[in-house]
Amino acid sequence: MTPADGLPAALDELTRSPRDARARFAHGQPTGAVAFSADRRAAGRREQEVDVWLWNVVNPRRPKLIAKLTGFGRWAEAVAFTSNSQNVMAGSAGGVVRIWSTGDIKGARTGTPPAPIGHPLTGPTAPITAIALSPDGKMLAAATTNAQVWFWGVGTPNKPGSFGSLTEPTGTLNSLAFSPTDNTLAAGGAGRVLRLWSYRPYVIADRICSRLGTPLTQGEWKQYVAGLPYRTLCPAPTPSS
Numbered sequence: 001m002t003p004a005d006g007l008p009a010a011l012d013e014l015t016r017s018p019r020d021a022r023a024r025f026a027h028g029q030p031t032g033a034v035a036f037s038a039d040r041r042a043a044g045r046r047e048q049e050v051d052v053w054l055w056n057v058v059n060p061r062r063p064k065l066i067a068k069l070t071g072f073g074r075w076a077e078a079v080a081f082t083s084n085s086q087n088v089m090a091g092s093a094g095g096v097v098r099i100w101s102t103g104d105i106k107g108a109r110t111g112t113p114p115a116p117i118g119h120p121l122t123g124p125t126a127p128i129t130a131i132a133l134s135p136d137g138k139m140l141a142a143a144t145t146n147a148q149v150w151f152w153g154v155g156t157p158n159k160p161g162s163f164g165s166l167t168e169p170t171g172t173l174n175s176l177a178f179s180p181t182d183n184t185l186a187a188g189g190a191g192r193v194l195r196l197w198s199y200r201p202y203v204i205a206d207r208i209c210s211r212l213g214t215p216l217t218q219g220e221w222k223q224y225v226a227g228l229p230y231r232t233l234c235p236a237p238t239p240s241s
Contacts, residue, residue, distance in 0.1 A: 037081040037088070037102070051113075052076050052090045054105060067105050071098045071116040078131045078142070087117075087157050091128030091142050097121035099157045118158040123150050123165065132176040132185070139163070139199065141185055143173035149187055151199065168195050209234030 036057075052069040074094035081088050088105075091097045097120065104114040126146035133140055138155035147170065151163035170191025177186045183200040198207065214234075221230045 033076075033078050035079045035081055035088075037085040038083060039085040052079055052088070054088065068113055069098075069100050069105075069116075070113045071100075071120075072096065074127075077128050080131050080133055080140075082133060082137045082157075083135075084137065087154075089131060089133075089140060089154075091131045093127035095122065095124035095126060095128055095144065097128065097131065097140065097142055097152070099154065099160070101157070118160055121152045121154075121160050121162070123162055124148065129172070129174040129189075130176045132178050134178045134199070135180050141176050141178070141199070143176045143187055143189070145172045145174075147171055147173055147189065147191075149173065149176065149185070149197070166197060168193070170195075 051072075054066045054069060056064045056066050069088070069090065072090075072092040072094060073096075074092050076090045076092050078091040079088065080090075086102055087099055088102060089097060089099050098116040099118055099121070100114055101117050104117070121140070121142075124142065124144045124146075126144040126148070128142045128144055130143040131140060133154075136155075138153060140152045140154045140160075142150045142152075144150070147168045148165045149168070150165045153161040153163060168187060168189065168191070170193045171189055172191075173187050173189035175188045178184070178199075179186070183198050185197045185199045186194060187197070188194045215232050216224070218230050
């Protein structure tokens with residue numbers, strides 16, 4: 001039997017979800033966002049709900065609620081796991097991202113929600129609609145309803161740092177994705193435009209320098225960058241042989 005021959009059976013198996021699984025996942029409100037970890041856990045948030053719900057789905061027929069993650073003053077809007085499954089992150093309508101350690105979640109007493117680690121990731125002034133992690137897990141991006149993408153360094157989750165933001169002038173952003181193979185972030189939203197950005201500083205610097213052609217002279221620096229000491233930003237082009 002070929003893989004194509006087996007596809008209808010596989011799809012049929014997926015659509016015949018057992019009733020007990022549906023019942024365990026049901027929690028009174030529609031699920032607005034969901035994410036899977038590499039070790040078969042699932043996180044979801046409810047519409048108009050400040051908590052993030054975390055399940056163990058190693059046995060999909062009998063998912064088990066592990067914890068409800070708290071820490072937001074307004075609704076949770078987006079969730080994501082790190083690739084090593086050690087942390088789960090969520091963004092809220094209050095423009096805040098929180099991070100939890102899955103190790104803390106495992107060790108928490110039943111009924112006691114684990115506390116977020118580190119300080120809240122702040123900066124956005126509008127609700128967060130989507131979050132995404134870079135392939136190396138060191139950068140977190142969050143899209144907002146006021147058409148911005150915010151960046152934080154999360155290589156050390158308990159000591160995150162802000163990298164600033166980008167603005168997309170065409171309207172609300174509601175989806176984000178990092179390319180798994182290069183330094184590109186894609187963002188889409190209400191403006192019916194898919195915007196691509198390079199997010200690594202050295203890549204951006206290389207592109208700027210390639211367009212400049214030659215470094216700024218000291219005279220040009222004095223004219224355009226008054227008040228700062230002169231330094232060479234781009235290497236001089238190598239003479240062609």
